[in-house]
Amino acid sequence: MADKVRLGLIQLCGCSGCHISLLDLHEQLLDVLPHLDIVYAPIIADAKEIPECDVFLIEGGVRNEHDEHLVHEIREKSKVVIAWGSCAVYGGIPGLGNLYSSEQLKETVYGTVTTDNIGELPSDEIVPPLTDSVMPVPSIVDVEYVIPGCAPKPALNAAAIVALLEGREPELPKKIVCDE
Ligand code: SF4
Numbered sequence: 001m002a003d004k005v006r007l008g009l010i011q012l013c014g015c016s017g018c019h020i021s022l023l024d025l026h027e028q029l030l031d032v033l034p035h036l037d038i039v040y041a042p043i044i045a046d047a048k049e050i051p052e053c054d055v056f057l058i059e060g061g062v063r064n065e066h067d068e069h070l071v072h073e074i075r076e077k078s079k080v081v082i083a084w085g086s087c088a089v090y091g092g093i094p095g096l097g098n099l100y101s102s103e104q105l106k107e108t109v110y111g112t113v114t115t116d117n118i119g120e121l122p123s124d125e126i127v128p129p130l131t132d133s134v135m136p137v138p139s140i141v142d143v144e145y146v147i148p149g150c151a152p153k154p155a156l157n158a159a160a161i162v163a164l165l166e167g168r169e170p171e172l173p174k175k176i177v178c179d180e
Contacts, residue, residue: 008040008053008078012067013094013134016042016062018085021151028158035165052077055164057084058143061091062135065175066128073143082160083137086150093150095134102130143174 011019018177019042024031040047040056050070056078062068075081086092105115106121113119137143149158156172 003035004037005035006052006054007036007038008051008056008074009038009041009042010040010056010058010074011069012070012088012137013063014085014087014092016059017151018057018059018088021085021136021149022157024154025158026154032158032161032165036161045104050074050077053079054080054124055080057082058088058137059084060087061092061094062131062137062140063097064128064130068131068140071137071140081137081141081143081163083143083146084153086148089135089146089148091134091136099131102132106130111146118129145170149174 002176009019023029026092038044040055050073053074058071058074058081060067062071083089087094091098096143100108106127110127111119138146145160147160149156160170160172
C-alpha cells in the first residue's frame with residue numbers, strides 16, 4: 001500500500017449520507033485510515049482552501065455557482081476525482097428541483113413568511129446564485145471514476161479506496177442506481 005494518500009472529501013448538493021457511508025466500512029477503517037491523510041473534509045473546520053490532493057471524493061451535485069467553482073478547482077488540484085453517490089453521478093434526489101425554475105425554488109424556500117423570516121429573498125452575497133439546474137459532477141468536469149448508489153455501498157467505497165491505495169484500478173460496476 002502507498003504510505004499516505006492525500007484525500008479530500010466535499011459535500012455539495014447532497015445530504016451527508018455518502019460521508020456517513022464511509023463509517024460503514026467498520027473495522028476495515030482501521031486498515032485504511034493509517035494510509036490516508038485527510039486534508040480536506042466537512043469535519044475539518046479550518047479547511048478553507050482546496051488543497052492539492054491525490055484523490056478527491058465529491059458528494060452531491062452542482063446546485064449553485066459556488067459549487068461549480070469548487071468542482072473546477074478540485075479538478076485542477078486533484079490527480080483522481082471521484083463522483084461519489086447518485087447525487088454527484090446523476091443529480092439524485094436534489095435533481096427533482098429541475099422540475100422548477102431557480103426563481104420558483106428560491107421563492108418557495110425563502111419567500112415564505114414565518115415567525116423569524118419576513119419572506120425576503122436573500123442577496124447573492126448570502127446565498128450563491130443558483131445554476132439553472134442541478135448538474136451531475138461529470139457534466140461539469142472529467143472524473144476518473146463514479147461510485148453511484150444512495151448511499152454508495154460500503155463494499156464499493158472499500159473497493160475504490162483499497163485499490164487506489166494499492167496503486168491499481170478499482171473494479172467498480174458500470175452501472176448502479178440504488179442499493180439492492
Ligand atoms: Fe444523500 Fe443519497 Fe445523495 Fe449520497 S447519494 S448525498 S446518501 S441523497
